[in-house]
Amino acid sequence: MNVNYDEIKKDLPSEQLIRLFMAAGWCKGEITQEQKENFNIGFRNSTYVVSAWEDNYLVGAIRVISDTIFRSVIYDLVVDPEYQNKGIGKELVRRCTSKYPNSEWLVQTTQEVYNYYEKLGFKVKEDVFLTKESKYF
Numbered sequence: 001m002n003v004n005y006d007e008i009k010k011d012l013p014s015e016q017l018i019r020l021f022m023a024a025g026w027c028k029g030e031i032t033q034e035q036k037e038n039f040n041i042g043f044r045n046s047t048y049v050v051s052a053w054e055d056n057y058l059v060g061a062i063r064v065i066s067d068t069i070f071r072s073v074i075y076d077l078v079v080d081p082e083y084q085n086k087g088i089g090k091e092l093v094r095r096c097t098s099k100y101p102n103s104e105w106l107v108q109t110t111q112e113v114y115n116y117y118e119k120l121g122f123k124v125k126e127d128v129f130l131t132k133e134s135k136y137f
């Protein structure tokens with residue numbers, strides 16, 4: 001297995017992203033045509049994107065919205081199940097935190113995954129988290 005990392009490309013192919021998100025269970029259920037067409041918009045409009053590839057096959061991705069100095073937020077860390085437990089997720093996170101090394105890093109995640117981030121040095125914060133829901137997912 002030869003995985004290459006791309007830190008330049010933000011315009012990841014939507015079809016590959018959908019396949020990746022579905023396979024990893026990060027996206028469930030029906031996707032509308034509008035969502036399909038705009039699936040990569042979160043990546044295109046993020047501050048920093050890292051993707052992992054085996055040849056032309058997208059095996060992992062992560063995106064960051066950051067002011068580049070003080071605060072950075074991780075979204076959509078996903079690794080293809082066939083490629084999990086090989087250090088790809090860790091490498092994607094490492095590249096992000098190295099990019100803005102003095103920043104505070106934030107991530108909202110699930111009960112199933114927060115231990116993963118703890119292993120990577122993140123700490124659970126007891127702050128109140130408020131939200132207004134998106135029309136999408």
Ligand SMILES: CC(C)(COP(=O)(O)OP(=O)(O)OC[C@H]1O[C@@H](n2cnc3c(N)ncnc32)[C@H](O)[C@@H]1OP(=O)(O)O)[C@@H](O)C(=O)NCCC(=O)NCCS
Pocket residue numbers: 024025026075076077078079080083084085086087088089090091107108109110112113114115116117119
């Ligand atoms: C979470 C995820 C990105 C990890 O990617 P990965 O490439 O398999 O992870 P790595 O290979 O870098 O790390 C593997 C290590 O993390 C551990 N790990 C994997 N998933 C974990 C979890 N949910 N909770 C705690 N530890 C976990 C493994 O046991 C392994 O530990 P070890 O190094 O001590 O053996 C991947 O499982 C995934 O895509 N999950 C579905 C999407 C998701 O939940 N994303 C989080 C978005 S915030």
